[in-house]
Amino acid sequence: MIQFGNMILQWYTKYKRDLPWRTKPINPYGVVISEFMLQQTQVPRVIEKFHEFMRLFPTITDLAHASKSDIIRAWSGLGYNRRALLLHKFAQEVCEKYDGIIPQLSKELIALSGIGPYTAGSIASFAFNKSEPAIDVNVRRIYMRYFHGRDQGAPMGKKQEKELYDLVKKTIPNQKSCDFHNALMDFGSLLCRRKKPLCPQCPLTKSCTFYPLYDKKKDNVLHIVKKKQEKGVIENGKHVPNRIFRGRIVEFVRNNDGKAFTITTLGKVIKKDYSVKERLWVMMLVQNLERDGLIHITKKDAKLQLRLQN
Numbered sequence: 256m257i258q259f260g261n262m263i264l265q266w267y268t269k270y271k272r273d274l275p276w277r278t279k280p281i282n283p284y285g286v287v288i289s290e291f292m293l294q295q296t297q298v299p300r301v302i303e304k305f306h307e308f309m310r311l312f313p314t315i316t317d318l319a320h321a322s323k324s325d326i327i328r329a330w331s332g333l334g335y336n337r338r339a340l341l342l343h344k345f346a347q348e349v350c351e352k353y354d355g356i357i358p359q360l361s362k363e364l365i366a367l368s369g370i371g372p373y374t375a376g377s378i379a380s381f382a383f384n385k386s387e388p389a390i391d392v393n394v395r396r397i398y399m400r401y402f403h404g405r406d407q408g409a410p411m412g413k414k415q416e417k418e419l420y421d422l423v424k425k426t427i428p429n430q431k432s433c434d435f436h437n438a439l440m441d442f443g444s445l446l447c448r449r450k451k452p453l454c455p456q457c458p459l460t461k462s463c464t465f466y467p468l469y470d471k472k473k474d475n476v477l478h479i480v481k482k483k484q485e486k487g488v489i490e491n492g493k494h495v496p497n498r499i500f501r502g503r504i505v506e507f508v509r510n511n512d513g514k515a516f517t518i519t520t521l522g523k524v525i526k527k528d529y530s531v532k533e534r535l536w537v538m539m540l541v542q543n544l545e546r547d548g549l550i551h552i553t554k555k556d557a558k559l560q561l562r563l564q565n
């Protein structure tokens with residue numbers, strides 16, 4: 256266990272990525288922003304947006320006092336806009352319950368809006384160097400491969416999750432939780448990748464139980480996990496998840512806040528091959544965005560006036 260942790264750390268000293276939220280000294284607020292942004296969004300896109308967001312809302316108090324519409328606007332380009340609202344709520348709760356000081360422990364963090372088990376662990380370890388596991392898909396994949404010789408496909412049961420949690424906890428090097436978790440993130444994204452892990456370049460091949468399954472001829476591995484298809488519709492012959500269309504509607508409202516449109520106009524803007532048969536589907540997307548607190552709808556004759564929530 257200790258050997259695994261030390262090898263990962265050793266690899267990290269040589270190959271670590273220089274990311275804007277990995278500051279010295281650590282800025283816990285910056286870590287929180289990055290963690291919310293990184294849920295479902297790729298690192299290069301988050302890097303682009305991170306500085307701008309921090310410039311607009313430099314402290315947790317600034318964020319808590321900002322309007323929803325300003326935050327939704329600043330979130331442009333990151334997708335999954337509901338995260339912006341959850342982050343806003345998180346900031347307000349930290350200001351109300353903790354006087355603007357971000358709590359350090361998972362058990363306190365998890366009671367706040369937008370925080371699941373992974374984000375609680377990640378803030379505790381990245382921002383406060385607490386020895387608390389932060390288990391995302393990358394970490395799960397690395398541990399399942401290295402210790403159990405397989406990729407994790409089906410969701411785990413509670414017992415397996417607990418076993419994995421205990422395993423990760425045992426491997427966190429003393430006082431090095433922040434570096435170790437950063438190392439795992441980089442290791443999972445640069446080397447032990449979901450598709451085509453770079454096993455021949457890995458320093459753990461001798462002890463990794465997955466390595467013998469590595470198919471050198473095809474330069475690939477067995478058991479690649481298939482992702483479950485999200486709800487969506489066909490656009491130009493391809494399945495596109497509804498969340499992409501939701502994102503397009505919010506982007507449209509960001510640029511046309513308060514203007515009125517017919518459903519057909521909106522449909523044509525968000526879907527390349529829109530047909531009038533899809534009116535109800537567009538209406539459902541718009542209503543769901545209002546239900547989620549992202550936009551506000553007013554009906555005006557045969558048109559809809561759309562606004563970002565304030």
Ligand code: SF4
Pocket residue numbers: 397400401446447448452453454457458459460463464465466
């Ligand atoms: S040998 Fe391959 S599967 Fe094992 S930890 Fe390294 S990259 Fe991952």
